[in-house]
Amino acid sequence: MWPFEPVPVMDPTSLLPTFMLGQLPDLPACPSFSTILEWSNYDCNVKVAGFSVGFSMFAVIAFTCSVFAFELMLDLRQRAVISSDEQPTKLYSVVGAIDAADKTKKSNLKKQIMEKFVSSQAYGLDKINFSIFSQFYGLIEGCGFMLLGAYPYLWKLSIDLGAKLSWTEADEIKLSCLFFVLMTFAGEATGLPLSIYSTFFLEKKHGFNKTTPKLFVKDKIQSIILTFAIGSPVLALLLYIVKSTGELFYLYAWALMFVFSVTMMTIYPAFIMPIFNKFDPLPEGDLKTSIEALASSINYPLTKLFIIDGSKRSSHSNAFMFGFGKNKRIVLFDTLMKQVTNDEILSILGHELGHWALSHTLVNFVVTQLYFGAAFFGYGLCLNTNYLYSAFGFDRDSVPTLISLILFMLYFWAPLDKVISFLLTINTRMAEFAADRYSIGLGMKTLQSGLTKIHIENLGSMKSDKWYSTYHYSHPPLAERLEAMAVEEKRVAGKSK
Ligand SMILES: [Zn+2]
Numbered sequence: 001m002w003p004f005e006p007v008p009v010m011d012p013t014s015l016l017p018t019f020m021l022g023q024l025p026d027l028p029a030c031p032s033f034s035t036i037l038e039w040s041n042y043d044c045n046v047k048v049a050g051f052s053v054g055f056s057m058f059a060v061i062a063f064t065c066s067v068f069a070f071e072l073m074l075d076l077r078q079r080a081v082i083s084s085d086e087q088p089t090k091l092y093s094v095v096g097a098i099d100a101a102d103k104t105k106k107s108n109l110k111k112q113i114m115e116k117f118v119s120s121q122a123y124g125l126d127k128i129n130f131s132i133f134s135q136f137y138g139l140i141e142g143c144g145f146m147l148l149g150a151y152p153y154l155w156k157l158s159i160d161l162g163a164k165l166s167w168t169e170a171d172e173i174k175l176s177c178l179f180f181v182l183m184t185f186a187g188e189a190t191g192l193p194l195s196i197y198s199t200f201f202l203e204k205k206h207g208f209n210k211t212t213p214k215l216f217v218k219d220k221i222q223s224i225i226l227t228f229a230i231g232s233p234v235l236a237l238l239l240y241i242v243k244s245t246g247e248l249f250y251l252y253a254w255a256l257m258f259v260f261s262v263t264m265m266t267i268y269p270a271f272i273m274p275i276f277n278k279f280d281p282l283p284e285g286d287l288k289t290s291i292e293a294l295a296s297s298i299n300y301p302l303t304k305l306f307i308i309d310g311s312k313r314s315s316h317s318n319a320f321m322f323g324f325g326k327n328k329r330i331v332l333f334d335t336l337m338k339q340v341t342n343d344e345i346l347s348i349l350g351h352e353l354g355h356w357a358l359s360h361t362l363v364n365f366v367v368t369q370l371y372f373g374a375a376f377f378g379y380g381l382c383l384n385t386n387y388l389y390s391a392f393g394f395d396r397d398s399v400p401t402l403i404s405l406i407l408f409m410l411y412f413w414a415p416l417d418k419v420i421s422f423l424l425t426i427n428t429r430m431a432e433f434a435a436d437r438y439s440i441g442l443g444m445k446t447l448q449s450g451l452t453k454i455h456i457e458n459l460g461s462m463k464s465d466k467w468y469s470t471y472h473y474s475h476p477p478l479a480e481r482l483e484a485m486a487v488e489e490k491r492v493a494g495k496s497k
Contacts, residue, residue, distance in 0.1 A: 056391040078468035088462040091479040152393035176402040250376035269322040344450030354438030
């Protein structure tokens with residue numbers, strides 16, 4: 001931990017001296033939220049690593065360091081599990097049961113998974129080491145950004161660049177878009193070494209990377225252009241709403257995010273993904289006929305079936321669905337088609353369709369919208385507390401709206417966000433079990449073997465630390481999932497007898 005010592009600043013207007021004398025200041029009987037915020041934020045300076053910083057920045061840094069320490073502890077637990085040679089016997093026995101249940105006697109998944117154990121451990125170890133390094137890098141970057149005053153510096157730079165375009169400080173929305181562009185470039189620049197290492201060293205070492213340097217650069221440029229083209233107008237509109245719609249701004253901002261989410265869900269797969277990948281219609285044949293039959297058996301309004309050239313970037317495999325209302329599409333990665341049989345693809349799609357039939361997609365959408373609503377409402381409560389933000393190097397009388405929004409996210413929202421993310425991860429894991437049960441309920445017999453094959457091909461982890469997987473895994477560990485599937489298969493078979 002960094003050394004720190006509190007250095008109170010004697011400000012005659014602050015409540016601090018009264019507290020120091022042990023007397024309670026005159027407080028309203030029922031303090032308002034903003035009063036509470038004010039108490040929690042005297043201009044009390046704290047020394048962090050030799051820097052003298054205000055209380056709110058100190059709180060952000062303390063929180064960031066605490067999260068880092070907690071996640072590092074989990075990473076080290078996971079690392080210990082991955083580093084040990086102990087075989088995943090539970091997984092072997094669950095997979096062995098899949099082989100035993102195969103009537104053709106051709107299934108040899110247990111042998112395959114045992115053969116891949118060493119490679120899977122090596123890949124997992126490299127990934128966890130990289131993750132520890134990335135988090136440490138992110139910690140230094142995030143805290144360095146605050147302590148060195150990168151936010152006020154980039155804001156000043158935006159004003160200087162804006163002045164060349166004859167923008168004044170009154171053109172706050174334009175300056176904010178410029179700031180957004182500078183922040184994006186800064187983020188891309190600091191993240192680039194990690195991204196290069198992950199793609200061209202880590203993934204390549206384990207045989208997954210297919211991205212060429214030329215494609216990597218093209219992807220980066222295209223995604224930056226898209227970020228500006230889509231992000232800037234939305235940001236400008238959001239800032240306009242916050243600045244001009246008064247106390248109920250959060251309702252309008254919420255409505256904007258709703259429209260934005262719906263629009264993105266529509267245009268992302270239909271117009272943006274095709275910029276990066278080629279979508280070919282699935283050729284006529286048995287697979288197409290069976291997928292269409294499966295979709296119509298559960299009244300899924302399937303209109304198009306595509307194969308996407310995922311193999312041009314990576315040999316990892318995937319499948320997904322998208323579309324609104326009566327216009328749904330299913331997309332299969334070409335890599336998936338090579339790894340599993342047609343029957344297994346149907347079982348996997350049965351799982352994906354389960355997410356739709358059990359309304360997981362809709363619930364996720366509603367939860368995301370509630371999340372935005374709560375965040376904007378919270379921001380509204382803190383909107384007039386500029387003194388909080390002065391600790392970050394801004395003039396307390398004129399904190400730009402975008403800056404206050406960013407600092408709100410860092411200061412007030414981040415702790416809540418961590419809790420919400422954790423609850424959502426738990427919910428996603430439960431949804432995965434439910435979608436597996438749904439697929440089996442449709443009469444799919446090959447979900448276990450399909451999932452195991454994908455896991456083998458992707459060198460998925462075969463062992464995990466209980467705490468680590470509970471905190472991080474959006475999908476349950478393979479052994480747990482296969483076990484739950486076996487139980488469900490037995491239940492369904494018992495019912496049909
Ligand atoms: Zn799923």
